[in-house]
Amino acid sequence: xxxxxxxxxxxxxxxxxxxxxxxxxxxxxxxxxxxxxxxxxxxxxxxxxxxxxxxxxxxxxxxxxxxxxxxxxxxx
Amino acid sequence: xxxxxxxxxxxxxxxxxxxxxxxxxxxxxxxxxxxxxxxxxxxxxxxxxxxxxxxxxxxxxxxxxxxxxxxxxxxx
Amino acid sequence: xxxxxxxxxxxxxxxxxxxxxxxxxxxxxxxxxxxxxxxxxxxxxxxxxxxxxxxxxxxxxxxxxxxxxxxxxxxxxxxxxxxxxxxxxxxxxxxxxxxxxxxxxxxxxxxxxxxxxxxxxxxxxxxxxxxxxxxxxxxxxxxxxxx
Amino acid sequence: xxxxxxxxxxxxxxxxxxxxxxxxxxxxxxxxxxxxxxxxxxxxxxxxxxxxxxxxxxxxxxxxxxxxxxxxxxxxxxxxxxxxxxxxxxxxxxxxxxxxxxxxxxxxxxxxxxxxxxxxxxxxxxxxxxxxxxxxxxxxxxxxxxx
Numbered sequence: 060x061x062x063x064x065x066x067x068x069x070x071x072x073x074x075x076x077x078x079x080x081x082x083x084x085x086x087x088x089x090x091x092x093x094x095x096x097x098x099x100x101x102x103x104x105x106x107x108x109x110x111x112x113x114x115x116x117x118x119x120x121x122x123x124x125x126x127x128x129x130x131x132x133x134x135x
Numbered sequence: 136x137x138x139x140x141x142x143x144x145x146x147x148x149x150x151x152x153x154x155x156x157x158x159x160x161x162x163x164x165x166x167x168x169x170x171x172x173x174x175x176x177x178x179x180x181x182x183x184x185x186x187x188x189x190x191x192x193x194x195x196x197x198x199x200x201x202x203x204x205x206x207x208x209x210x211x
Numbered sequence: 212x213x214x215x216x217x218x219x220x221x222x223x224x225x226x227x228x229x230x231x232x233x234x235x236x237x238x239x240x241x242x243x244x245x246x247x248x249x250x251x252x253x254x255x256x257x258x259x260x261x262x263x264x265x266x267x268x269x270x271x272x273x274x275x276x277x278x279x280x281x282x283x284x285x286x287x288x289x290x291x292x293x294x295x296x297x298x299x300x301x302x303x304x305x306x307x308x309x310x311x312x313x314x315x316x317x318x319x320x321x322x323x324x325x326x327x328x329x330x331x332x333x334x335x336x337x338x339x340x341x342x343x344x345x346x347x348x349x350x351x352x353x354x355x356x357x358x
Numbered sequence: 359x360x361x362x363x364x365x366x367x368x369x370x371x372x373x374x375x376x377x378x379x380x381x382x383x384x385x386x387x388x389x390x391x392x393x394x395x396x397x398x399x400x401x402x403x404x405x406x407x408x409x410x411x412x413x414x415x416x417x418x419x420x421x422x423x424x425x426x427x428x429x430x431x432x433x434x435x436x437x438x439x440x441x442x443x444x445x446x447x448x449x450x451x452x453x454x455x456x457x458x459x460x461x462x463x464x465x466x467x468x469x470x471x472x473x474x475x476x477x478x479x480x481x482x483x484x485x486x487x488x489x490x491x492x493x494x495x496x497x498x499x500x501x502x503x504x505x
Contacts (some may be wrong), residue, residue, distance in 0.1 A: 140273070142272075144270075144342035144354060145342070145354035183271070184275055184340070188275075203340075205272065205340050207355045207356065207357070208337070208338070208341060208357065209342050209354065209356055210271070210312070210335065210339050210340075210343065210357075211311075211312045211341070
Protein backbone atom coordinates (compact mmCIF):
# COMPACT_ATOMS: atom_id res chain seq x y z
CA UNK A 60 0.00 0.00 0.00
CA UNK A 61 1.11 3.55 -0.80
CA UNK A 62 1.04 5.93 2.16
CA UNK A 63 1.35 9.70 2.34
CA UNK A 64 3.18 11.01 5.32
CA UNK A 65 3.15 14.55 6.66
CA UNK A 66 6.09 15.86 8.62
CA UNK A 67 6.23 18.55 11.31
CA UNK A 68 8.94 20.40 13.20
CA UNK A 69 12.67 19.90 13.05
CA UNK A 70 12.50 16.71 10.96
CA UNK A 71 11.19 18.83 8.07
CA UNK A 72 14.82 19.85 7.62
CA UNK A 73 15.62 16.21 6.76
CA UNK A 74 12.38 14.71 5.40
CA UNK A 75 10.68 17.76 3.88
CA UNK A 76 7.06 18.71 4.61
CA UNK A 77 5.65 15.48 3.24
CA UNK A 78 6.68 12.28 1.52
CA UNK A 79 5.22 9.08 0.11
CA UNK A 80 6.19 5.53 0.96
CA UNK A 81 5.38 2.40 -1.09
CA UNK A 82 4.44 -0.97 0.23
CA UNK A 83 3.95 -0.26 3.89
CA UNK A 84 1.28 -2.12 5.84
CA UNK A 85 1.82 -0.84 9.33
CA UNK A 86 3.53 1.86 11.38
CA UNK A 87 6.58 -0.28 12.10
CA UNK A 88 7.23 -0.62 8.38
CA UNK A 89 6.91 3.15 7.97
CA UNK A 90 9.49 3.69 10.68
CA UNK A 91 11.84 1.04 9.32
CA UNK A 92 11.75 2.45 5.81
CA UNK A 93 12.31 5.97 7.09
CA UNK A 94 15.16 4.95 9.35
CA UNK A 95 16.82 3.20 6.42
CA UNK A 96 16.47 6.22 4.17
CA UNK A 97 17.17 8.84 6.85
CA UNK A 98 19.40 7.31 9.51
CA UNK A 99 19.66 10.73 11.27
CA UNK A 100 16.03 10.17 12.30
CA UNK A 101 16.88 7.26 14.57
CA UNK A 102 18.53 9.50 17.14
CA UNK A 103 15.78 12.07 16.93
CA UNK A 104 13.07 12.15 19.53
CA UNK A 105 10.01 11.99 17.26
CA UNK A 106 6.48 10.67 17.65
CA UNK A 107 4.14 9.14 15.10
CA UNK A 108 0.46 10.01 14.80
CA UNK A 109 -2.05 7.87 12.95
CA UNK A 110 -5.27 9.71 12.12
CA UNK A 111 -4.39 12.49 14.56
CA UNK A 112 -3.78 10.12 17.49
CA UNK A 113 -0.36 9.34 18.90
CA UNK A 114 0.74 5.79 18.15
CA UNK A 115 2.31 3.72 20.87
CA UNK A 116 3.37 0.32 19.62
CA UNK A 117 2.39 -0.81 16.14
CA UNK A 118 -0.84 -0.18 14.14
CA UNK A 119 -2.11 -1.45 10.79
CA UNK A 120 -2.62 1.09 8.00
CA UNK A 121 -5.47 1.29 5.50
CA UNK A 122 -6.23 3.40 2.44
CA UNK A 123 -7.57 6.27 4.53
CA UNK A 124 -4.72 6.39 7.00
CA UNK A 125 -3.12 9.73 7.73
CA UNK A 126 0.37 9.23 9.08
CA UNK A 127 2.28 12.12 10.62
CA UNK A 128 5.86 12.32 11.83
CA UNK A 129 6.02 14.73 14.76
CA UNK A 130 9.31 16.16 15.95
CA UNK A 131 9.57 16.95 19.67
CA UNK A 132 6.91 19.58 20.43
CA UNK A 133 8.00 23.12 21.20
CA UNK A 134 4.85 25.19 21.48
CA UNK A 135 3.99 27.77 24.13
CA UNK B 136 0.31 56.79 80.16
CA UNK B 137 -2.38 57.82 77.73
CA UNK B 138 -2.45 55.84 74.49
CA UNK B 139 -4.27 56.44 71.26
CA UNK B 140 -5.48 53.34 69.51
CA UNK B 141 -6.56 53.02 65.89
CA UNK B 142 -9.02 50.35 64.87
CA UNK B 143 -9.48 48.57 61.53
CA UNK B 144 -12.01 46.20 60.02
CA UNK B 145 -15.00 44.60 61.65
CA UNK B 146 -14.12 45.75 65.17
CA UNK B 147 -14.81 49.33 64.07
CA UNK B 148 -18.49 48.40 64.45
CA UNK B 149 -17.85 47.95 68.19
CA UNK B 150 -14.88 50.19 69.04
CA UNK B 151 -15.18 52.96 66.47
CA UNK B 152 -12.29 54.09 64.26
CA UNK B 153 -10.13 55.15 67.17
CA UNK B 154 -10.15 55.44 70.94
CA UNK B 155 -8.00 56.56 73.82
CA UNK B 156 -7.03 54.56 76.88
CA UNK B 157 -5.63 55.95 80.14
CA UNK B 158 -2.96 54.43 82.28
CA UNK B 159 -1.75 51.61 80.14
CA UNK B 160 1.91 50.61 80.19
CA UNK B 161 1.98 47.65 77.88
CA UNK B 162 -0.01 45.77 75.25
CA UNK B 163 -1.46 43.30 77.75
CA UNK B 164 -3.00 46.19 79.68
CA UNK B 165 -4.47 47.57 76.45
CA UNK B 166 -6.08 44.21 75.74
CA UNK B 167 -7.35 43.78 79.26
CA UNK B 168 -8.94 47.22 79.36
CA UNK B 169 -10.54 46.70 75.97
CA UNK B 170 -11.84 43.23 76.88
CA UNK B 171 -13.39 44.65 80.02
CA UNK B 172 -15.08 47.50 78.14
CA UNK B 173 -15.98 45.47 75.02
CA UNK B 174 -16.40 41.83 76.03
CA UNK B 175 -17.56 41.00 72.45
CA UNK B 176 -13.90 41.52 71.42
CA UNK B 177 -12.70 38.50 73.36
CA UNK B 178 -14.28 36.08 70.91
CA UNK B 179 -13.11 38.04 67.92
CA UNK B 180 -10.05 36.96 66.03
CA UNK B 181 -8.09 40.22 66.14
CA UNK B 182 -4.39 41.10 66.07
CA UNK B 183 -2.52 43.98 67.65
CA UNK B 184 0.15 46.02 65.89
CA UNK B 185 2.64 48.22 67.70
CA UNK B 186 4.34 50.77 65.44
CA UNK B 187 3.14 48.88 62.35
CA UNK B 188 4.53 45.53 63.47
CA UNK B 189 2.37 42.65 64.66
CA UNK B 190 2.74 41.99 68.37
CA UNK B 191 3.12 38.46 69.58
CA UNK B 192 3.33 38.28 73.36
CA UNK B 193 3.55 41.48 75.37
CA UNK B 194 5.41 44.75 74.64
CA UNK B 195 6.02 47.93 76.64
CA UNK B 196 4.53 51.18 75.36
CA UNK B 197 6.07 54.63 75.29
CA UNK B 198 4.88 58.12 74.39
CA UNK B 199 5.41 57.58 70.69
CA UNK B 200 3.72 54.20 70.47
CA UNK B 201 1.15 53.66 67.77
CA UNK B 202 -1.18 50.85 68.74
CA UNK B 203 -3.58 49.38 66.21
CA UNK B 204 -6.34 46.84 66.67
CA UNK B 205 -6.62 44.78 63.48
CA UNK B 206 -9.68 42.65 62.78
CA UNK B 207 -9.07 39.48 60.74
CA UNK B 208 -7.71 40.57 57.34
CA UNK B 209 -9.94 40.26 54.29
CA UNK B 210 -8.08 41.85 51.41
CA UNK B 211 -7.67 40.50 47.90
CA UNK C 212 22.66 44.69 49.03
CA UNK C 213 20.39 46.99 47.09
CA UNK C 214 17.75 48.82 49.10
CA UNK C 215 14.52 49.16 47.21
CA UNK C 216 12.11 51.99 47.99
CA UNK C 217 8.72 51.20 49.53
CA UNK C 218 6.26 51.20 46.63
CA UNK C 219 2.64 52.19 46.83
CA UNK C 220 0.30 49.37 45.81
CA UNK C 221 -3.02 51.05 46.49
CA UNK C 222 -5.25 52.49 43.79
CA UNK C 223 -8.53 54.31 44.27
CA UNK C 224 -11.50 52.21 43.15
CA UNK C 225 -11.55 49.43 40.56
CA UNK C 226 -8.82 48.62 38.04
CA UNK C 227 -9.86 48.91 34.41
CA UNK C 228 -8.92 46.23 31.88
CA UNK C 229 -6.99 48.97 30.05
CA UNK C 230 -4.81 49.49 33.14
CA UNK C 231 -3.90 45.81 33.02
CA UNK C 232 -3.32 45.99 29.26
CA UNK C 233 -0.96 48.98 29.70
CA UNK C 234 0.96 47.04 32.29
CA UNK C 235 1.33 44.07 29.90
CA UNK C 236 2.23 46.37 27.02
CA UNK C 237 5.09 47.97 28.96
CA UNK C 238 6.78 44.59 29.30
CA UNK C 239 7.12 44.00 25.58
CA UNK C 240 10.34 46.02 25.57
CA UNK C 241 11.82 43.55 28.08
CA UNK C 242 12.85 40.82 25.70
CA UNK C 243 14.50 38.65 28.35
CA UNK C 244 11.02 37.74 29.61
CA UNK C 245 9.58 34.39 28.51
CA UNK C 246 6.52 34.14 30.74
CA UNK C 247 4.09 36.33 32.66
CA UNK C 248 1.77 35.13 35.38
CA UNK C 249 -1.18 37.29 36.34
CA UNK C 250 -3.75 36.95 39.09
CA UNK C 251 -6.84 39.17 39.11
CA UNK C 252 -9.28 39.34 41.99
CA UNK C 253 -12.81 40.28 40.94
CA UNK C 254 -15.68 41.31 43.25
CA UNK C 255 -18.38 38.63 43.31
CA UNK C 256 -22.09 39.45 43.49
CA UNK C 257 -22.66 36.85 46.20
CA UNK C 258 -26.11 36.42 47.65
CA UNK C 259 -25.93 36.29 51.45
CA UNK C 260 -29.12 35.65 53.42
CA UNK C 261 -31.13 36.62 50.35
CA UNK C 262 -29.32 39.93 49.83
CA UNK C 263 -27.04 40.58 46.90
CA UNK C 264 -23.56 42.10 47.25
CA UNK C 265 -23.35 45.13 44.93
CA UNK C 266 -19.82 46.21 45.83
CA UNK C 267 -16.97 45.81 48.29
CA UNK C 268 -15.52 48.80 50.11
CA UNK C 269 -11.84 48.27 50.90
CA UNK C 270 -9.93 49.96 53.69
CA UNK C 271 -6.34 49.37 54.77
CA UNK C 272 -3.90 50.29 57.47
CA UNK C 273 -1.91 51.76 54.62
CA UNK C 274 1.38 52.56 56.35
CA UNK C 275 1.61 49.06 57.81
CA UNK C 276 0.38 47.37 54.62
CA UNK C 277 3.07 49.05 52.53
CA UNK C 278 5.81 48.04 54.98
CA UNK C 279 4.52 44.46 55.06
CA UNK C 280 4.29 44.43 51.27
CA UNK C 281 7.84 45.71 51.05
CA UNK C 282 9.09 42.74 53.11
CA UNK C 283 7.04 40.27 51.09
CA UNK C 284 8.38 41.77 47.87
CA UNK C 285 11.99 41.49 49.05
CA UNK C 286 11.50 37.92 50.18
CA UNK C 287 9.81 36.82 46.96
CA UNK C 288 12.43 38.59 44.82
CA UNK C 289 15.23 36.83 46.68
CA UNK C 290 13.49 33.46 46.34
CA UNK C 291 12.60 33.52 42.62
CA UNK C 292 14.55 34.80 39.60
CA UNK C 293 12.01 37.37 38.50
CA UNK C 294 12.40 40.07 35.87
CA UNK C 295 9.41 42.04 37.17
CA UNK C 296 6.86 42.06 39.96
CA UNK C 297 3.84 44.34 40.23
CA UNK C 298 1.08 44.36 42.84
CA UNK C 299 -1.98 46.59 42.97
CA UNK C 300 -4.89 46.55 45.40
CA UNK C 301 -7.98 48.73 45.30
CA UNK C 302 -9.14 50.95 48.15
CA UNK C 303 -12.63 52.40 48.40
CA UNK C 304 -15.63 51.06 46.55
CA UNK C 305 -15.30 48.38 43.85
CA UNK C 306 -18.54 47.22 42.21
CA UNK C 307 -19.38 43.55 41.60
CA UNK C 308 -17.67 42.36 38.40
CA UNK C 309 -14.82 44.83 38.74
CA UNK C 310 -11.15 44.05 39.42
CA UNK C 311 -9.87 44.84 42.93
CA UNK C 312 -6.55 42.97 43.07
CA UNK C 313 -3.83 42.58 40.42
CA UNK C 314 -0.61 40.59 40.83
CA UNK C 315 1.78 40.40 37.86
CA UNK C 316 5.12 38.55 37.77
CA UNK C 317 7.49 37.96 34.86
CA UNK C 318 10.52 35.77 34.41
CA UNK C 319 12.76 34.23 31.80
CA UNK C 320 11.29 30.75 32.32
CA UNK C 321 7.68 30.31 33.31
CA UNK C 322 8.08 28.41 36.58
CA UNK C 323 9.49 31.31 38.58
CA UNK C 324 6.75 33.70 37.44
CA UNK C 325 3.96 31.19 38.15
CA UNK C 326 5.20 30.16 41.58
CA UNK C 327 6.02 33.71 42.66
CA UNK C 328 2.58 34.92 41.56
CA UNK C 329 0.82 32.21 43.56
CA UNK C 330 2.96 32.87 46.61
CA UNK C 331 2.32 36.62 46.41
CA UNK C 332 -1.45 36.12 46.18
CA UNK C 333 -1.51 33.82 49.20
CA UNK C 334 0.81 35.97 51.30
CA UNK C 335 -0.94 39.24 50.48
CA UNK C 336 -4.33 37.82 51.41
CA UNK C 337 -2.97 36.38 54.64
CA UNK C 338 -0.59 39.10 55.77
CA UNK C 339 -1.70 42.51 54.49
CA UNK C 340 -3.85 44.63 56.83
CA UNK C 341 -6.65 45.21 54.32
CA UNK C 342 -10.37 44.80 54.94
CA UNK C 343 -13.37 44.43 52.69
CA UNK C 344 -16.88 45.45 53.58
CA UNK C 345 -19.54 43.78 51.45
CA UNK C 346 -22.20 46.33 50.59
CA UNK C 347 -25.71 45.05 49.88
CA UNK C 348 -28.33 46.50 47.59
CA UNK C 349 -30.42 47.66 50.60
CA UNK C 350 -27.46 49.73 51.92
CA UNK C 351 -26.69 47.34 54.75
CA UNK C 352 -23.26 45.69 54.86
CA UNK C 353 -21.28 42.80 56.23
CA UNK C 354 -17.52 42.55 56.77
CA UNK C 355 -15.92 40.19 54.30
CA UNK C 356 -14.27 37.07 55.64
CA UNK C 357 -11.36 35.46 53.84
CA UNK C 358 -11.31 31.68 53.75
CA UNK D 359 -23.20 14.73 29.33
CA UNK D 360 -22.86 17.94 27.37
CA UNK D 361 -20.81 17.77 24.18
CA UNK D 362 -18.77 20.87 23.63
CA UNK D 363 -17.72 21.92 20.13
CA UNK D 364 -14.04 21.81 19.19
CA UNK D 365 -12.82 25.41 19.54
CA UNK D 366 -10.10 27.02 17.50
CA UNK D 367 -7.22 28.24 19.65
CA UNK D 368 -4.91 29.48 16.90
CA UNK D 369 -4.46 33.12 16.00
CA UNK D 370 -2.28 34.54 13.24
CA UNK D 371 0.79 36.30 14.58
CA UNK D 372 1.24 37.94 17.99
CA UNK D 373 -1.49 38.75 20.50
CA UNK D 374 -1.85 42.45 21.31
CA UNK D 375 -2.26 43.63 24.91
CA UNK D 376 -5.63 45.03 23.81
CA UNK D 377 -6.76 41.52 22.82
CA UNK D 378 -5.99 40.36 26.37
CA UNK D 379 -7.70 43.43 27.84
CA UNK D 380 -10.85 42.75 25.78
CA UNK D 381 -10.89 39.20 27.05
CA UNK D 382 -10.64 40.42 30.67
CA UNK D 383 -13.25 43.11 30.05
CA UNK D 384 -15.81 40.56 28.79
CA UNK D 385 -15.68 38.74 32.12
CA UNK D 386 -16.83 41.71 34.15
CA UNK D 387 -20.44 40.80 33.38
CA UNK D 388 -19.87 37.40 35.00
CA UNK D 389 -20.31 38.39 38.62
CA UNK D 390 -19.96 34.86 39.98
CA UNK D 391 -16.23 35.04 39.24
CA UNK D 392 -13.91 35.84 42.15
CA UNK D 393 -10.53 35.15 40.57
CA UNK D 394 -8.83 35.02 37.19
CA UNK D 395 -5.50 33.37 36.49
CA UNK D 396 -3.63 34.31 33.34
CA UNK D 397 -0.46 32.95 31.80
CA UNK D 398 1.21 34.77 28.92
CA UNK D 399 4.09 33.35 26.91
CA UNK D 400 6.37 36.00 25.43
CA UNK D 401 9.08 35.47 22.79
CA UNK D 402 12.54 35.95 24.27
CA UNK D 403 15.39 37.58 22.35
CA UNK D 404 17.80 34.85 23.41
CA UNK D 405 21.37 34.95 22.19
CA UNK D 406 22.41 31.53 20.90
CA UNK D 407 26.00 31.05 19.74
CA UNK D 408 26.37 34.81 19.46
CA UNK D 409 23.26 35.28 17.33
CA UNK D 410 20.14 37.00 18.57
CA UNK D 411 16.64 35.57 18.15
CA UNK D 412 14.47 38.19 16.47
CA UNK D 413 11.26 36.15 16.25
CA UNK D 414 9.75 32.69 16.53
CA UNK D 415 7.78 31.19 13.68
CA UNK D 416 5.13 28.79 14.94
CA UNK D 417 3.61 25.92 12.99
CA UNK D 418 1.14 23.30 14.19
CA UNK D 419 -0.49 20.10 13.08
CA UNK D 420 -3.68 22.09 13.52
CA UNK D 421 -6.29 19.34 13.15
CA UNK D 422 -4.54 17.16 15.70
CA UNK D 423 -3.73 20.06 18.02
CA UNK D 424 -7.37 21.12 18.17
CA UNK D 425 -8.52 17.57 18.94
CA UNK D 426 -5.86 17.21 21.63
CA UNK D 427 -6.80 20.61 23.06
CA UNK D 428 -10.44 19.57 23.11
CA UNK D 429 -9.60 16.55 25.29
CA UNK D 430 -7.39 18.60 27.58
CA UNK D 431 -10.16 21.18 27.91
CA UNK D 432 -12.76 18.54 28.80
CA UNK D 433 -10.46 16.93 31.35
CA UNK D 434 -9.53 20.20 33.03
CA UNK D 435 -13.17 21.36 33.09
CA UNK D 436 -14.22 18.12 34.76
CA UNK D 437 -11.41 18.37 37.31
CA UNK D 438 -11.80 22.02 38.41
CA UNK D 439 -14.94 24.11 39.05
CA UNK D 440 -14.24 26.78 36.45
CA UNK D 441 -16.52 29.53 35.23
CA UNK D 442 -14.43 30.13 32.09
CA UNK D 443 -11.41 28.81 30.24
CA UNK D 444 -9.75 30.41 27.22
CA UNK D 445 -6.62 29.32 25.37
CA UNK D 446 -4.93 31.05 22.44
CA UNK D 447 -1.71 30.17 20.65
CA UNK D 448 -0.05 32.11 17.86
CA UNK D 449 0.85 30.63 14.48
CA UNK D 450 3.27 32.26 12.06
CA UNK D 451 5.83 34.85 13.04
CA UNK D 452 5.87 36.45 16.50
CA UNK D 453 8.63 38.99 17.16
CA UNK D 454 10.74 39.03 20.34
CA UNK D 455 8.82 40.81 23.12
CA UNK D 456 5.44 39.86 21.71
CA UNK D 457 2.86 37.51 23.22
CA UNK D 458 2.51 34.07 21.58
CA UNK D 459 0.53 32.08 24.17
CA UNK D 460 -2.42 33.12 26.35
CA UNK D 461 -4.17 30.93 28.91
CA UNK D 462 -7.01 32.44 30.93
CA UNK D 463 -9.08 30.67 33.60
CA UNK D 464 -11.73 32.03 35.95
CA UNK D 465 -13.51 30.60 38.95
CA UNK D 466 -15.54 31.55 41.99
CA UNK D 467 -12.64 30.93 44.36
CA UNK D 468 -9.07 31.51 43.27
CA UNK D 469 -7.62 28.04 43.82
CA UNK D 470 -9.44 26.37 40.93
CA UNK D 471 -8.49 29.09 38.45
CA UNK D 472 -4.83 29.10 39.52
CA UNK D 473 -4.39 25.33 39.48
CA UNK D 474 -6.28 24.87 36.23
CA UNK D 475 -4.22 27.58 34.53
CA UNK D 476 -0.95 25.97 35.60
CA UNK D 477 -2.12 22.54 34.51
CA UNK D 478 -3.24 23.87 31.12
CA UNK D 479 0.10 25.57 30.49
CA UNK D 480 2.06 22.42 31.32
CA UNK D 481 -0.20 20.09 29.35
CA UNK D 482 -0.37 22.33 26.28
CA UNK D 483 3.41 22.65 26.14
CA UNK D 484 3.86 18.90 26.55
CA UNK D 485 0.99 17.53 24.48
CA UNK D 486 0.08 19.92 21.66
CA UNK D 487 1.69 19.31 18.27
CA UNK D 488 3.07 22.83 17.88
CA UNK D 489 6.58 23.80 16.84
CA UNK D 490 8.63 26.97 17.14
CA UNK D 491 11.45 27.95 14.84
CA UNK D 492 13.79 30.56 16.30
CA UNK D 493 14.68 33.06 13.62
CA UNK D 494 18.00 34.88 13.93
CA UNK D 495 18.92 38.35 12.75
CA UNK D 496 21.09 36.88 9.95
CA UNK D 497 18.09 34.95 8.53
CA UNK D 498 19.34 31.58 9.76
CA UNK D 499 17.15 29.64 12.19
CA UNK D 500 17.13 26.91 14.80
CA UNK D 501 14.22 24.77 15.96
CA UNK D 502 13.11 25.68 19.44
CA UNK D 503 13.46 23.06 22.15
CA UNK D 504 11.14 23.01 25.14
CA UNK D 505 12.70 22.16 28.48
